[in-house]
Amino acid sequence: MAGARIEALGGDDPVTLGPYRLLGRLASGGMGRIYLARAGGRDLVAVKTLLAEGRVADTDRRRFAREVAVAQRVDSAYTARVRDADPDAERPWMAIDYIAAPPLSELVRSCGVLPASAVRWIAAGTAQALVTLHGVGIVHRDVKPQNVLLPLDGPRVIDFGISHASDLTLTGLTLGTIAFTSPEQARGEESTAASDVYSLGATLFLLATGRAPYRADGDTLRLLARVQRGELDLTGLPKELVATIRPCLAVQPRHRPTPAELLARFREQQAGLPMTTSGTRWLPPRWTALIDAYANQGQEWAGGRPPGGPSHAPTVTQRTRAVPKPPPTLVYSPQRQARADRDRTRREMAALAQLAERQRAEREQSEREEAERLARVRAERAEREERERAEAARRESARRESARREAARLEAERAARVRADRERADRERAEQERAARQRAEHERAQRAARART
The missing domain is CATH 1.20.5 (Single alpha-helices involved in coiled-coils or other helix-helix interfaces)
Known part of the structure; x- marks a missing residue:
């Protein structure tokens, strides 16, 4: 657990970017590179720049400028603050605070999974960062273990590379991102604050189980299809974390909690307990040891020890192994390796774009x-x-x-x-008339008879 791994500058690396003197590479990908740098005094910064063969494309420059503008809107203790930037330089760059802390991905890989209480603590800290981002109208869109650093005083969300990118499609996804992407983003639909909550749920699942919440068979396109349909595999999730993580992984965005609700749930669960922001109370010793190694390394670099130099506190590897021989000469130069990385990334993006078009x-x-x-x-x-x-x-x-x-x-x-x-009525009248005639004739006959008599 020696801390961050810094690569020496290569032949295609600049010596300075703006006022910053570069000390080594912190990370390198197919489209960009991040350097550890110093700008006088003891302050260390991480300088991000674009990789390009010759002139930087206008599309890449506009996207980088948009990333800078988004990152400069955030001024929070839960993220890395932007120090300086020049998106119009020949090689655009942005300098942010260097946080001497390991990402969650390395902590899980090196130190194992976390107990439920520690997962909830990280969930609360990351939810607080998302509350801050969403409060200024920013959707991160790439919350994953690699983009959450963990010093002892709480998580830091970094890398707003695809935040607020209105032209984002499936080609913006990388192999390391798919398993932590929301279903709607994997389908190429609009990402919202609820998308960040889904990605947070997938990240917390990794902390609790050591894997992503999907069945893994090595097929990237099948994984992407599972993410799009929300076909989860939650085997191994501790029962005490189901109420925290499962709602975040709801397929429908409207069924997911908000970051503020997650934060309130954590505070409700900890009601009556001593509150502290230090991870020493929540994290296991293996995790705090690696975090301390990063912090000590950062202090040594800030004090003037060059990256890659001897440490005042030898690691276990340094105490038990002899100094290794110099590495053999690389078959590929750093420039050729960078081109190969870019080509591989383009092929992966093309495959994802074809899948997106077919879908x-x-x-x-x-x-x-x-x-x-x-x-x-x-x-x-x-x-x-x-x-x-x-x-x-x-x-x-x-x-x-x-x-x-x-x-x-x-x-x-x-x-x-x-x-x-x-x-x-006519018959009765006729009958009455006939009877009347008969009576009259009878009376005349009687009168005549009396007269004769």
Whole structure:
């Protein structure tokens, strides 16, 4: 556990960038390089610059300038502060505070996984950093173990290389990023603050289990497909961390907690306990030993010991092994190795771009089929509604005709009853008249008989 590994400057490395004298390489990738540097006094900085063969492309320069502008908006104890920058220089550069602390990826690789209490402590510190970033309108978009440094006083989120990049697509992903990317970002959709929460959940899962939250089979494109669909493999996650980590890994962004909610949950869990920001209370000894080694190394460099020089506190390797022989002459020069790294990165990006294009075409085809299905459903619904209206009209017409016939029948019956009543009244009147005539004739006959008598 000797601390940070610094490579000597190569033939293609500048000696200075702006006012900073470069001491060695801290990191190098296919598109950029980070140097340890000093600007007078004892202050150390990390200077980031672009790699380019000849003139820097305008697109790369604009993206770097955007990264500088985003990083300068953040002034927080939970991130690395920007000291100086010149995105318009022949070789653009940005100087940030050098944090003498290991990344979470190295701590897990070298020292093993963490207990639940330590994972929660790191979750709270990283959530506090995200609260700060989101508070000024910044979505990090690349939260992963390599981008979270851990000094003893709490996590530091670094590298805003793809933050606020509106033209970000799947080609911006790297092999080390895919397993910590949110499903919506892996699909090439818009990233939000909830995307950072998903990446934080994947990072915390690594701290607790030593692996990413997906089944690993060595196939990068299959891994990307699993991330896009949210096919998690949470085997081995301690039960006491399920409530902290599982909600962060929700496939739907709206179901994930906010960083402020994570922070409040940690404080609620620690209610009544002595509060301290020091990792010595939370972290196991192996972790604090490596963190101390980085801090001591940073103090020695700040005090004037050149990177790569002898340390005042020999490491275990230095105490038990002889000084190794000088390394053999490299077959590839540093320049050629850098070109090979860039070519490999371009090939990986091209493969991811092809996959993204294929998935975009499949998504568009699926959307067209869904639109056609919806159109058919709407047409069938309209036809069914038209049939129902026609049937309703037919039933209403039949009802009216039936009502008309019934009314006609009732009218005919009423008329028949009226005629019958009239005929009956006529018969009765005729019968009465006949009876009256008969009575009159009988009375005349009786009068005549009396008269004769």
